[in-house]
Amino acid sequence: MVRGMTSAPGSRRATPRPTYDVPTVVRRDETAHHVWGDAGSGLVTDRVYVSTGTLHVLEYELAPGGEFRHSPGNKTVFAADVAYCVLEGTLVIADPEHGEVRVVEAGEQVLFRRDTWHHGFNPGSGPTRVLEFFAPPPSRGTASTYAVTRPMLEAVRYRDDRWARRWPEAQEERAAGARLHVVGVSTALWGFAADCPAHLVGTTVDTQHLTVGIGRVAAGHVEDARKLEDESVLVVTEGELWVDAKDEATAEYTVACLRPGDAAFLPRGTQLRVLVRGAEPASYLLGSGRPVPDDWTP
Known part of the structure; x- marks a missing residue:
């Protein structure tokens, strides 16, 4: 029971859906704010950056000792690929159907599928x-x-007993059947953006519907623009990062200096250049989605 909440669970309130069709800067303090949950599930606060027909991006926050579970009015099961990227603190995430529990620290991510x-x-x-x-x-x-x-x-479980008396020998077996995939810097597929070692890009998630990457941009970095093949949202996590984005349809530019928590929505086909002007490097997370057919159903 959530302290101060006595009402019975109801239907989940719809999350705001900010939608854009040109490159757009979304400052963290300008996001659409939302609260979901009830006495059974717990309460979660959301800051929604973007929710288009292709990609949904938000930041959520759990208070110290906070949690979310599921309730009749707030079932936490979806028909999507979802990546949780921990920006601050520790997230303990559980699959209560199978008993899998993982600890995700700041800088790490966890992927789960539909x-x-x-x-x-x-x-x-x-x-x-x-x-x-x-x-x-x-x-x-x-x-x-x-x-x-x-x-x-x-029925809810928070322990997976399949590996009892076989740990750590069963690590590979658990990994093969995992539903919660913890990824990060050590598991990323690293490469250079536009063959430039001053701009490192590490792919942490790449599925049919969703790609997530980590970007690290060195101090003083300058680069040529490159075309984005998928609709994307870039969120700065460290330092100051300039984005210089040219819209494919209008040929107009969107230019901004982004600080941690600020984001840029980038439609498919955007010509994007990033720069660092200061003496400190910058880092970002980039999520990209691919549209499903018009007649697709969950």
Whole structure:
């Protein structure tokens, strides 16, 4: 029971859906704010950057000791690929259907695919902030619209006993059957952006619907523009990063200096250049989505 909440669970409130069709800067303090949850599920605060027909991006926060579970009115099971990127604190994430529990520290990410029930917990004394990339997005019926059609998960487990008396020898077996995939710097596929070692890009997630990458840009970096093949959202995590984005349809430019928490929405076909003007490097997360056919259903 959430302190101060006595009302019975109801239907989940719809998440705001800010939508853009040209390169757009979204400052963290300009995001659409949202609260979801009830007495059974717990309360979560969202800052929604973008929610188009291709990609859904938000930052959510759990208070110290906070958590979210599922309830009849807030079923946490979706028909999408979802990446949680921990920006601050620690996220303990659980698959309560199968008992899998993983600890995700700041700088790490966790990927789960469709039909994965999930609960989240903040065990720390400070806030846990998580950047979420979600595709196909809720506008395609993959979030609460889909969740209400799923049977309620009645039995909950927070321990996976399949590996009892076989640990750590069973690590490879667990990894092969995992539903919660913890990824990050050590597991990324690293490369140079435009063959330039001053701009490192590490792919952490790459599925049919969603790609997530880490960008590290050196102090003083300058580069030529490159075309984005997928609709993307870039969120700065460290330093100051200039974005110089040319829209493919209008040939107009969107230029801004982004600080941690600020984002740029970048439609497919955008010509993007990033620069660092100061003496300190910058880092970012980039999530990209690919559209599903018009007649696609969850």
